[in-house]
Amino acid sequence: MSSVKTSSGVEASLTALAVSLRGVTKTYDTGVMALGPLDLAVRKGEFISLLGPSGCGKSTALRLIAGLGAPSSGIVRVSRHDGEAQPGRVQPGHGIGFVFQEPTLMPWTSVRENVRLPLRLARVPKAEALARVDAALASVGLADFAEAFPRELSGGMKMRVSLARALVTDPDILLMDEPFAALDEITRFRLNNDLLALWRSLGKTVVFVTHSVFESVYLSQRVVVMTARPGRIQADIRIETVEPRGEEFRTSTAYSDYCRRVSAALAPSYAGQSTL
Ligand SMILES: Nc1ncnc2c1ncn2[C@@H]1O[C@H](COP(=O)(O)OP(=O)(O)OP(=O)(O)O)[C@@H](O)[C@H]1O
Numbered sequence: 426m427s428s429v430k431t432s433s434g435v436e437a438s439l440t441a442l443a444v445s446l447r448g449v450t451k452t453y454d455t456g457v458m459a460l461g462p463l464d465l466a467v468r469k470g471e472f473i474s475l476l477g478p479s480g481c482g483k484s485t486a487l488r489l490i491a492g493l494g495a496p497s498s499g500i501v502r503v504s505r506h507d508g509e510a511q512p513g514r515v516q517p518g519h520g521i522g523f524v525f526q527e528p529t530l531m532p533w534t535s536v537r538e539n540v541r542l543p544l545r546l547a548r549v550p551k552a553e554a555l556a557r558v559d560a561a562l563a564s565v566g567l568a569d570f571a572e573a574f575p576r577e578l579s580g581g582m583k584m585r586v587s588l589a590r591a592l593v594t595d596p597d598i599l600l601m602d603e604p605f606a607a608l609d610e611i612t613r614f615r616l617n618n619d620l621l622a623l624w625r626s627l628g629k630t631v632v633f634v635t636h637s638v639f640e641s642v643y644l645s646q647r648v649v650v651m652t653a654r655p656g657r658i659q660a661d662i663r664i665e666t667v668e669p670r671g672e673e674f675r676t677s678t679a680y681s682d683y684c685r686r687v688s689a690a691l692a693p694s695y696a697g698q699s700t701l
Pocket residue numbers: 453454455457458459477478479480481482483484485486654
């Protein structure tokens with residue numbers, strides 16, 4: 426069985442990996458070198474965060490994993506949880522759910538129809554689709570809001586709808602691009618806890634992009650710190666604590682120690698950047 430060396434130096438068989446990027450670079454048509462070379466391996470069921478300065482290529486990396494664009498060089502592999510690693514690009518939506526920073530809901534229709542959209546596009550029969558939408562809404566705590574319109578929801582609720590829409594196709598891999606950045610801190614903490622509970626119960630692989638050291642340490646099993654553009658791996662820090670995590674972890678010495686360690690690893694990525 427073939428194996429790859431992960432950024433933390435661990436040999437991992439390809440079939441145990443949900444995502445593998447090897448020597449991946451991305452240069453846009455404008456000449457901007459956004460990424461790489463980047464080597465990253467994410468195990469099936471793992472929760473990792475990508476952390477790095479603005480413009481270092483975090484969103485670019487997510488888009489390449491999602492198949493929403495091709496790398497300039499290198500190999501992106503994405504594997505279903507129940508299948509072998511597939512070489513090449515994956516089709517958008519195939520085994521992957523994407524949550525963006527903006528909830529991007531259709532304002533003219535209900536929460537139910539917003540969440541149903543990916544199933545409509547996949548031509549899933551109506552009865553099955555509606556059952557799956559109800560289950561997805563219940564999983565994010567919005568069972569009673571199926572008939573509501575986006576304008577009637579708070580920012581946190583809109584983000585829950587966006588998460589339900591990503592989950593409704595039952596993807597193996599969830600890609601999340603700064604999903605909670607615009608929310609107030611208490612709402613963000615709640616969504617962090619609910620996301621962790623979903624991750625534990627659903628067993629998905631999560632790649633989570635954030636600017637927040639605190640959020641990355643709280644949520645992830647591994648924090649992958651990126652350099653300034655073109656983004657490469659600066660550090661790969663495993664967060665080990667008693668699971669499931671909760672408020673005891675957030676207020677523990679271990680948590681603040683990890684936050685200090687991740688901040689120190691991040692500091693060189695900001696060297697030379699204006700703080701204005
Ligand atoms: N479609 C595009 N065409 C040209 N340049 C792009 C494109 N998308 C991103 N870039 C550039 O590539 C670099 C990396 O962008 P990207 O959005 O991946 O970074 P990021 O780390 O996610 O940034 P942020 O944290 O600010 O969201 C930036 O300089 C950006 O301007």
